[in-house]
Amino acid sequence: MAEVDVPAKRVEQLDRVVIRFAGDSGDGMQLTGDRFTSETAQLGNDISTLPNFPAEIRAPAGTLPGVSSFQVHFADYDILTPGDAPNVLVAMNPAALKANLADLPPGADIIVNTDEFTKRNLAKVGYAVNPLEDDSLDGYVVHPVALTSMTIGALADLNVPKKDAERAKNMFALGLLSWMYSRPYESTLRFLERKFAKRPELVAANQAAFRAGWSFGETTETFSIRYEVKPARMLPGTYRNITGNAALALGLVAASVRSKLPLFLGAYPITPASDILHELSKHKRFGITTMQAEDEIAAVGAALGAAYGGALGVTTTSGPGVALKGETISLAIALELPLVIVDVQRAGPSTGMPTKTEQADLNMALFGRHGEAPLAVIAPKSPSDCFHAALEAARIALTYRTPVILLSDNYVANGSEPWLLPQVAELPDLSVEFAREPNGEDGRFLPYLRDPETLARPWAVPGTAGLEHRIGGLEKADKTGDISYDPANHDFMVRMRAERIEAIPVPDVEVEDPDENARILVLGWGSTYGPIGAACRALRQRGLPIAQAHLRHLNPLPANLGEVLAGYDKVVVPEMNLGQLAHVIRARYLIDAVSFNQVSGLPFTAATLENMLEDVVKNG
Amino acid sequence: MAEVDVPAKRVEQLDRVVIRFAGDSGDGMQLTGDRFTSETAQLGNDISTLPNFPAEIRAPAGTLPGVSSFQVHFADYDILTPGDAPNVLVAMNPAALKANLADLPPGADIIVNTDEFTKRNLAKVGYAVNPLEDDSLDGYVVHPVALTSMTIGALADLNVPKKDAERAKNMFALGLLSWMYSRPYESTLRFLERKFAKRPELVAANQAAFRAGWSFGETTETFSIRYEVKPARMLPGTYRNITGNAALALGLVAASVRSKLPLFLGAYPITPASDILHELSKHKRFGITTMQAEDEIAAVGAALGAAYGGALGVTTTSGPGVALKGETISLAIALELPLVIVDVQRAGPSTGMPTKTEQADLNMALFGRHGEAPLAVIAPKSPSDCFHAALEAARIALTYRTPVILLSDNYVANGSEPWLLPQVAELPDLSVEFAREPNGEDGRFLPYLRDPETLARPWAVPGTAGLEHRIGGLEKADKTGDISYDPANHDFMVRMRAERIEAIPVPDVEVEDPDENARILVLGWGSTYGPIGAACRALRQRGLPIAQAHLRHLNPLPANLGEVLAGYDKVVVPEMNLGQLAHVIRARYLIDAVSFNQVSGLPFTAATLENMLEDVVKNG
Amino acid sequence: MASPTTVPPKLTAKDFKSDQEVRWCPGCGDYAILAAVQGFMPELNIPRENIVFISGIGCSSRFPYYMNTYGMHSIHGRAPAIATGLSTTRPDLSVWVVTGDGDALSIGGNHLIHALRRNVNLKILLFNNRIYGLTKGQYSPTSELGKITKSTPAGSADSPFNPLSLALGAEATFVARTIDSDRKHLQSVLRAAAEHEGSAFVEIYQNCNIFNDGAFELIKDAGTRDDHLIRLEQGEPITFGKDRQCAVVHPEGSFGLKVVEGSANALVHDATVDDPAYAFALSRLSGSDLNTTPIGVFRDVKRPSYDEIVQKQLVDAKAKVDGTPDEMLAGLLNSGDTWTIL
């Protein structure tokens, strides 16, 4: 019997690839993307991913609002963003094609599930003619694949219900892509076993679909080339792919462990912060208590009450929630108790676009309370950095007895990247000293007598005999903490509250300017680190010198910042808002910092920034 | 029968006097001060007053926290402040003396009620020896008067209960002071008739006490001199003495009348804003509805709901309340509906010092919401100016369909001054046009199609047939107002919301520099107008040139401000906060504005500012 | 409720459909409620422009977008407060609030109980799916104790509210319950609510087929329904069961109610008794388990609405009007101690 002879396929080397999986909310694109990402991670590429959910829970099938996508960027060098434009689009239906086509560069590969290109589905998204049949896709390399029917076919003799068979089509697609990019797929097969442990027939079905996709790539003509992307040169160590929200939650767990304080999370669900609550609620064995409060005010109130009792009090939310917590945060400032407030920013104002990203809560974090109510503000720069930012927020809160606002955003929260796992022993020791003894003469306890070092007041928790005392939101006399209406005391306390935050030592800001010949500095904060970094690299590669500085600490600002900024002809501040950091920089250092703003709900692309900066570098 | 011969008394002319009435909360000092102020007003002096309440409702009698005082400054020229230091202190008990002594300049007159200087009362405030008996008051002119007993004596044959007789001692004091300063007292006698209409015996008692005080001055040796302060040269017209809260309430009534819109006030009581609610609740016949809501969030929510229905929606509160309203204000910004938010600022953070003044809510007003949430912010500069500021806030809200924050503070809210009553016909016409017709093609209504002039969207109120539409807090598509997640649209809308506020035309800022030779400009906002103005005058009188500019509009800022500031060698910004306006000025105009801050809960004294400014003028 | 300003040409359900594409998950109970409401609206005989739907945030709160009336999709939990301001100043409107179990009972609890206490003229429809839908499946204040959700992997630690008991404790004058899938019953309850002067609180059991599917199956499934669902009819004995063989009785000396076999001493339902103790006892018949679940109008009593009293105060005050607004304003400004300088 003659064997089917498989045409040998050409293998091409690539340094980087951007793939976007797009389909209906029901098509499991997030899972498909996750799996492809894991396989890719196993292989040692550097990775950056970006999911894109529809705002609705589940918009009507096949409609544009219902499209869900997942983009993964992987390379044989270290990368900073999920990529501007996909080289490959997997479109599970017409809606997915229409919604994503505009983002593709000419010549990109498009893999479409032809089974879904029915009259009805085409009509749903307003395609008069089938784009696979007219010339509208001429600029691209289209690979028509009957994903659904082939999947069903492949599972024919497994007699799984048709519905389940059809559902497995995303695994067929994954198998095909895994073949195209030579991904190791063992972990995926194992994953399917775990996922469907309770329903063996589905394990079989999905694994079969995956294999079918793989061998379809291997056997059919449609795909003449197979690609390889070699592992990236990354620091040795153990890695894990992680999203910002997951990293942030783990950072809080670490803060609890390293401070030896029980973590109490008071939270009210809100997109895109809810996952932190979900994650932390799984780790009760660390002594963590999570409370889903009746609203954001109760959530921060409960966290403050727990902090008063000696716990690491945390509340997680997004912009609208922070707006509600302002009055209670102001109380925490008056009480001078540790408190971590996490704001996973989303597009505003008001309800805005809950699933889109933005950096427009900086003003609120810095200035959004009545009276002079200063606190510390920090921001993570990437998904894995959320872990360290959370630790840092807890460190400041505990050491300096102050609320700290941690400004994450939807981009880092839901994006993912490989995370070089830290050695626990090397994490900072956050242990604190509760007050145990009276600190005043004749055995009196002075709750507002400060540590000359940190300017922090003693943390005397209920249960400590001899230190019974009362605190509250009314102005307090220096040292004694008694209610005081003395004008001089109020003036003193207002300035002291400002000074003690201003005096928190934070690391100097570092400048990245490899050739040390840049005259222009790009200053960023938070999640724009990736795109800014990528743009700067590209410019440097093209011989255009540019310096990059990125702020983790937004209040207080690094001591050397003024000096650093003064060293450049021009300072450009790209922000996903209308110039909130730029405003602070201008006020503080009186330099003519230039804002570059995009407030579209989407992260900057490296290209956008590269063009803008090129113009600045060339035309000053 | 020989007549008692009354020694003729010398009459001295003064240009200005500052009197402070101080006593126990129960002594009726506020009323005494009010009456003296009215009499003084009648006489045509210019006036400025400042009450000072204890924070507690009624602290234990005779204690320092229980002291309540009222200061009145009157002169034969126009004055700007209640006066730095009293020339005369009326101290109804030892606590009142102790609490106020420090504010007196050497040589000041002190009238003390000796009856209250008992061992017990002295002890209560920690006087070891009676200050009337040692030399501690040597530097002052002390007039010991047995106020209580003389009052009781004077009412002996009126057989009113002793308690009531004793209560009348404040009228005795008022009579005495009225004599000393030659005040017309008819209005006071009439006032007593009105006040005690239901209890004639009290009318008699209080009038008798008043007369007794008057003739005591006339007959006894203790007071050898009588003073006169001639009327001030003031613009012709009808005047009324008014507090800032009262003027603000009347301004809102006027806004309702002049816009022909029913006024709806949603408010939750809070010091020092409650009086606005109290005042407006009296004027239902103007079609005004006041609602005491369950909390501040409901208050602003109800006001917004009323605005949606076509009313002039207003909410009044203080700092902690604004902190709670942020999320709803953000919704109002997204809905682009008119809304007036009044913040009568008090000392913060948190509960702070509720009865003390501060200007520290400017940051919150400008920046205290999530997302890019711009709105208009204005501030009154004096008690009577609150009337005009309220009208202006309503004008901007109604014309530009935006929330407006009106930043009053405890100093203007409770202070009073003569108010030249405006002619109603000359008040601005605030009438608005509701949308009546579809504004899109084929009869479609586009709720976010803007007026090219004002950039305001149509105000289509429920009940208008054919304009049924839905609005909400999610991002809206330009023109149609439909929900939109389109990145370009969001970017456009964010910028449009910023631009439309920035584009609101506001009057140029005016500079007061009579000799036009100043190199230094003092820039202020809100209630610091008086003390800054007084300090500038004093400097000029001493030949030191200085210019003053004062901001009513804090967002948007006057178009000419940058240019004005650039015209001076130095710009000094005195604020009752840690430099919030200065921060904005520096960021916006990149000029090295110098902050001068006092955050003591008390207004600046003219002297404080004069010293500071003198130093700047002399030493640059 | 506020009577229409003018009587319009008869409208149909279609007239109440907006041009917005409905975006709930396929199979969501909200679709049925929307259809029922749109189908009922014409009965009101109120012109569309005089009807306003105000909601908070949640899947349920998307509702106003789909109604071709005036509407506001406000912020989480605040709809009752916003609607109060509108209703109080615009008695000519028919104001409806659409909310969810999280929106109304979690973050919005305070506004809800105060609206009910005041008896503001609002028709409040609470879509109770016992879960947070829009935020993808956390437990709500109506979820069963021990409920395992994304935010409570070890089970929730707090016992739920009984929304009707809470409303009754808050002095509600009209309290009812109905089910998304029973269009006829739903509309009968809407009818009663619409006729009620003051706050009408309507709990609608709604299936979230994505995050809490089948929560109400026991009282929906044709097989089990009859044994667990108790239909309250004004003036009728409270009986149920396939052959109405079960009844709700009021045991001598007890304050609560009991369910028994045999309809002999079935209690006769009267929603109009002034003392809320009766409706309260009824509300206790069903807890999380739904074992014996009354639906229908529990309580419907008269008490002057907040709107009515506020309007009366305005009318009384306006009796004192003594000139044009400008004249009255001039008078007001010139009141108190004034003096004139010539």
Next chain:
Amino acid sequence: MASPTTVPPKLTAKDFKSDQEVRWCPGCGDYAILAAVQGFMPELNIPRENIVFISGIGCSSRFPYYMNTYGMHSIHGRAPAIATGLSTTRPDLSVWVVTGDGDALSIGGNHLIHALRRNVNLKILLFNNRIYGLTKGQYSPTSELGKITKSTPAGSADSPFNPLSLALGAEATFVARTIDSDRKHLQSVLRAAAEHEGSAFVEIYQNCNIFNDGAFELIKDAGTRDDHLIRLEQGEPITFGKDRQCAVVHPEGSFGLKVVEGSANALVHDATVDDPAYAFALSRLSGSDLNTTPIGVFRDVKRPSYDEIVQKQLVDAKAKVDGTPDEMLAGLLNSGDTWTIL
């Protein structure tokens, strides 16, 4: 309630007086309550340092300053939320909340009903003077309908809450009422509250002699008191009147209660009946008019407290502890798909 960690030397009322000068108006009912609480505290047999008083804002909320225990004078309406965080994480403490009718029922209404629903282990003392004291006399959610105050010169337009009915509608497990001036009774109620596991809600009628003087005179004045005040005693027939000639009866077939002459069929009080319908009926006996006002413990039933369930979940979870915290953390960080680069 949380049992003491150590048994201290017997304390006296004096030990619970702080060094702060008490600053209420002379004659304010708050003084009497303060004295009663300080007098009761030693009975708890809990060391001072394990007792915490948390309040909101209001005259009543000044309370913690005067107690020589741990204490927090927080912000308006939020005390129950703050106390929930403390109590949940510190089961060793005895946590008391002091609040006012505005603090607890107006701005703080939502936190109150949720604390009661959860049955958090808090002793909540609501000083009800039916007015806003600290802000100088506006009406409150417990003021009579039509009340004339600074903010309602034409009379308030909203009917008040019945705090006990509201608490019962919110699933409260312990509900009681007492009076500032009756020290013995007040302390007896504190005792019962302290012994209750979970939320104990105590309404204390308190006279504001400045802004609402005599609000409770009818049930305080020696001349009238006996005819209007009904003292509930567990297991005793509910009778009152100078010669106990009046009784509370439960008319056949009715859900509410009635007051009659003659104590023949007086209802026997039992606060432990599980169905809240009984306590609810009792709560309806008195409205604004105080005509027949029960005081004492209305309801006192067992339900696991929120704190208890949360602690149990923690204990269960900690059973899975498999190393030092650092080791467990390392394990957690290294979980999921990891890969190693050498």
